[in-house]
Amino acid sequence: MSAVPELPEVETIAADLRPHLIGARIRRVRVIRPDILRGIRRAAFQRGLSGRRVTAVGRRAKHLVIELDDGRRMIIQPGMTGAVLVERETGNGPRDPYDTVHLLLDSGKLVRYRDVRRLGGVRLLTPSAWERYTTAIGPEPLEPGFTQEVLAAILRGGRLAVKKAIMDQRRLAGVGNIYANEALWMAGIDPSRESRRVTLGESSRLHAAIVKVLSAAIRGRGTTFRDYRTGKGSPGSFQGRLAVYERAGEPCVRCGRRIVITHAIDARSSYFCPGCQR
DNA sequence: ACGAGGTCCTGCGAGC
DNA sequence: TGCTCGCAGGACCTCG
Numbered sequence: 001m002s003a004v005p006e007l008p009e010v011e012t013i014a015a016d017l018r019p020h021l022i023g024a025r026i027r028r029v030r031v032i033r034p035d036i037l038r039g040i041r042r043a044a045f046q047r048g049l050s051g052r053r054v055t056a057v058g059r060r061a062k063h064l065v066i067e068l069d070d071g072r073r074m075i076i077q078p079g080m081t082g083a084v085l086v087e088r089e090t091g092n093g094p095r096d097p098y099d100t101v102h103l104l105l106d107s108g109k110l111v112r113y114r115d116v117r118r119l120g121g122v123r124l125l126t127p128s129a130w131e132r133y134t135t136a137i138g139p140e141p142l143e144p145g146f147t148q149e150v151l152a153a154i155l156r157g158g159r160l161a162v163k164k165a166i167m168d169q170r171r172l173a174g175v176g177n178i179y180a181n182e183a184l185w186m187a188g189i190d191p192s193r194e195s196r197r198v199t200l201g202e203s204s205r206l207h208a209a210i211v212k213v214l215s216a217a218i219r220g221r222g223t224t225f226r227d228y229r230t231g232k233g234s235p236g237s238f239q240g241r242l243a244v245y246e247r248a249g250e251p252c253v254r255c256g257r258r259i260v261i262t263h264a265i266d267a268r269s270s271y272f273c274p275g276c277q278r
Numbered sequence: 279a280c281g282a283g284g285t286c287c288t289g290c291g292a293g294c
Numbered sequence: 295t296g297c298t299c300g301c302a303g304g305a306c307c308t309c310g
Contacts, residue, residue, distance in 0.1 A: 004304070035287095062304080080303055081288085098288095117287045119304065160281075169305075176304070226289095266282090268303065285307080293299085 005078040007141070007174030008217035009228050009236065010059045013084050016231025018057040020086045020109055021066065025053045030102035032094050036113070037101075038121040048124050049074065049103065061137045061173035071127045076113055079120030081227040085112045116227055138172040141210050146172075151207045155195040161265045162198050163191035166210065175210065178223055178245045181271045183209040185244045190277045191270045192262070216241070244271040252276060 005013070029046040031037065037045055049068070056067040064076040064084060076084055087095075089110040094102075096114065101122055103111040113122060125133060138154070139146050154171045155162060166172050167180050175183070184191045186209035189202055198206070222228060222236030225246065230236060239246075243253055248261035248271060257275030264270070 006304095077305080079287095079305075115287095116289070117303090119287060121305085158280090164281095167304085266303095280310105282310085283308090286303105286305095288302100290301090291299105292301100294297090 004080055004176050004178065005082060005222070005228050006062055006176035006179055006217075007059070007214055008179070008220075008238070009222035009230075010062050010064055010078065010174075011218050012222045012236065013078075013231045014057050014059045014064055017064075017066075017084065017086055017111070020107070021054045021057050021105070021111070023053065023055075024109070025106040026050060026103050027106045028104040030093070030104070031100075032102065033100040033115075033118060036115060036118055036120065036122050038123050040124050045122075045124055048072065060134055061140070061169055062176065073125050073127075073130050075121075075123040075125060075133070077121045077123075078228075079115065079117070081116040081118075082120035083112075083114045083227060083229040084231060085114065085229060085233050086110070086231055087112060087233070137169055140173050141175065142214055146207075146211075148204045148207045151210070152200060152203045155198050155203055158195035160195055161192045162189060162195040162206075163265055163270060165195040166206075172210075174214070177268055177270075178242070179210070179213050179217065181245045182213045182243060185271075185273060185277060186213060188276055188278065191272050192265050193278075244273060247271060 026049050029049045031042045034042045053069040054066055055069050058065045066074040087110050089104055089108055098114045098116045099112055100115050101113040139150055155165055158165050163180050163184060166175050187206040189206060217238045220236060220238035221230050223238040224235035225239060244259050247259045250259050252259055252273040252275055255275040257273055259271055260274050262270050
């Protein structure tokens, strides 16, 4: 039970931050928990960000991408328990024990990266480092390039459980445990089935399900169980519309059988309906 | 090349 | 009541 920021959650955060960040200049950088920085030391991180102006705010897979006027990008990967919040700066350090990094803007606003377990990470990448970073990640499921054929190619020949395959960020971007479970339920596929055993027809249904569930979750501003917050600090609403995730023992809304939880796939919690997922 | 398994990290709930 | 202990899990790493 947790609240993992996946694609819809990070998309929501990016949309909330964008109006506050675009054009703003970073006046000061506080690094409260240096172990959240990946591949860069505190001093270089602070030096690299101070004085920079933000030119764009976007998302790649489950990562928030803040583009700077020198071509570099600050990447926030919220991991399990990360939240990125924009607030008015009050000038007295951390807001709670879980703050890791603060960006103080010339507008008087504060961007807080809060992460309880600190399994997330913050990076500052040069254009070439960004190029390596983004090419290592699979296609974006909500972009036109993600066709039925692309998903069929991802699944083809694999002995991996289909759920693991669609959650593998090198193959497909942004799908995590919650939406993998939901999409497989929508498509009527048992999450533990080897991906090569998924038929072309099922693969097409799964393609449609992935696009549908991610789009609906964005409209619902994401799923909150515990730590995830939108950029405005409020919880998402999609948790009320999940069919299987966190619903073990409850009846399936499609066939009435009880939803089951298993840990057979990668020791992660998988929820599915034994009645209508085969 | 691909897959399995360990590691990071802390709050929480179960058990005594 | 208060303690210990194991679990949760995305990304990344090493090993086979």
